[in-house]
Amino acid sequence: MASINLYSDTQTRPTPAMRQAMANAEVGDEQRDQDPCVTTLCERVAAMLGQPRAVFLPSGTMANEISMLVHCRPGDEILCDKTSHILNIEGGGPSALAGAVMTGLDGDRGRFTADQVQAAIRPLSRYLPRTRVVSLEQTANLGGGTVWLLAQASAVAEAARAAGLTVHMDGARLLNATCALSVEPAAFGKLCDSVWIDLSKGLGCPVGAVLAGSSDFIDEVWRWKQRIGGAMRQAGILAAAGLYALDHHVDRLAEDQANARAFALALVDCPGVSIDLDSVQTNIVYFDTPGQDANALVARIAERGVDIGAMGPQTLRVVTHLDVNAAQVTEAAAIIRQVLSGT
Numbered sequence: 001m002a003s004i005n006l007y008s009d010t011q012t013r014p015t016p017a018m019r020q021a022m023a024n025a026e027v028g029d030e031q032r033d034q035d036p037c038v039t040t041l042c043e044r045v046a047a048m049l050g051q052p053r054a055v056f057l058p059s060g061t062m063a064n065e066i067s068m069l070v071h072c073r074p075g076d077e078i079l080c081d082k083t084s085h086i087l088n089i090e091g092g093g094p095s096a097l098a099g100a101v102m103t104g105l106d107g108d109r110g111r112f113t114a115d116q117v118q119a120a121i122r123p124l125s126r127y128l129p130r131t132r133v134v135s136l137e138q139t140a141n142l143g144g145g146t147v148w149l150l151a152q153a154s155a156v157a158e159a160a161r162a163a164g165l166t167v168h169m170d171g172a173r174l175l176n177a178t179c180a181l182s183v184e185p186a187a188f189g190k191l192c193d194s195v196w197i198d199l200s201k202g203l204g205c206p207v208g209a210v211l212a213g214s215s216d217f218i219d220e221v222w223r224w225k226q227r228i229g230g231a232m233r234q235a236g237i238l239a240a241a242g243l244y245a246l247d248h249h250v251d252r253l254a255e256d257q258a259n260a261r262a263f264a265l266a267l268v269d270c271p272g273v274s275i276d277l278d279s280v281q282t283n284i285v286y287f288d289t290p291g292q293d294a295n296a297l298v299a300r301i302a303e304r305g306v307d308i309g310a311m312g313p314q315t316l317r318v319v320t321h322l323d324v325n326a327a328q329v330t331e332a333a334a335i336i337r338q339v340l341s342g343t
C-alpha cells in the first residue's frame with residue numbers, strides 16, 4: 001500500500017546524510033556562545049537575511065513569541081493578517097506572554113496592503129492600544145502558501161516605518177518564497193527589524209529556527225531566550241542539520257513547488273473538487289470538496305495510504321516536501337481522485 005505523507009512539510013525525517021552531518025558535529029556550550037556549529041549557522045543565516053546578527057532557537061513559535069516580547073509592551077498592538085500563524089496557531093502567545101493586542105487585517109490570502117496598514121494604525125491616544133508592530137508571514141501558510149511580492153512587502157514595510165512601527169517577518173517558509181520569486185532572501189530580510197526562518201519545514205531538519213535582526217535586538221532576544229528556557233547546551237548537533245540543509249536543501253525547494261503544481265493540475269478537473277490554481281504558488285495546495293465532509297475524506301484517503309490534512313469543514317490541504325518525490329505525488333493525486341470521485 002502507498003505510504004505517502006502530504007500532511008505537512010514538518011513531517012520530513014532527517015536524511016542519512018543529514019544524520020551523518022549531525023553525528024559529526026563539533027559542539028560546545030551554546031548558552032556561552034561556545035558551540036561552533038551554532039555560531040556558524042547564526043552567521044550564515046544573518047548574512048543570508050541581510051541582518052547583522054542571529055540567534056538559534058528551538059522553534060519558529062519561540063522566534064515569533066520572543067520577537068513580540070522584545071518589540072511590545074503590554075497593551076501594544078500587533079497588526080498581522082487574519083489568517084496568520086502568530087494570531088491563530090500559537091495559543092494566543094503574544095497576548096498571553098507579551099500582553100499585546102493582535103489585530104487581524106483582512107488580507108488577500110494572507111497578504112495585506114500598505115493602505116490597509118495605514119488605515120489600521122491608531123492615532124496616539126490614552127484610550128487606544130498603541131500600534132507597535134506589523135507582522136508579515138512569508139509564505140502565508142493558511143493563505144495557501146501564497147507569496148508576498150517584494151514590492152508589496154516593501155510598501156508595507158515603508159508604511160509601517162513611516163508611522164514608527166516595527167516590522168517583523170515570520171519567515172517560516174521565506175525560502176520557499178524566494179525560490180519561487182528567484183530573489184535573494186536578504187531582499188526581504190532587509191525590510192525587517194526582525195526576521196526568521198524555520199529549519200524544520202521545507203529544509204527538512206528535525207528542530208529549530210534562526211531569528212535575525214540588529215545587534216541590540218539580538219541582545220534582547222538572548223535575555224528572553226535565557227529567561228524562558230530556550231538557551232541550550234550542545235545544540236551544535238541540531239545546528240549541523242541546519243548547515244547541511246542550507247547547503248543541500250534550499251535549491252531543491254523548486255522540486256517541491258513543481259510537485260505541488262503537478263498535484264493541483266492532476267486534481268483541477270476532478271469531479272467534486274474546487275481548486276484555485278492561482279493560489280498554488282509554492283509547496284502548499286488547498287482545495288475544497290463542496291458537499292463532502294473533509295474529515296471523512298481524510299480518513300478514507302488515509303485508508304489508501306495517503307495522509308493529508310483537513311483544514312476546514314470542506315477544505316483539504318496537501319503539502320509537498322523532500323520526503324515525497326514526483327512519482328509519489330502523482331500516485332497520491334490518483335488515489336485522492338479515486339476517493340473524491342467515488343470510484
Ligand SMILES: *Cc1c(COP(=O)(O)O)cnc(C)c1O
Nearest residue numbers: 059060061085137141170172198
Ligand atoms: C510552522 C510555522 C510556525 C511555527 O514554527 P515551529 O518551528 O513549528 O514552531 C510559525 N509560523 C508559520 C507560518 C509556520 O508555518
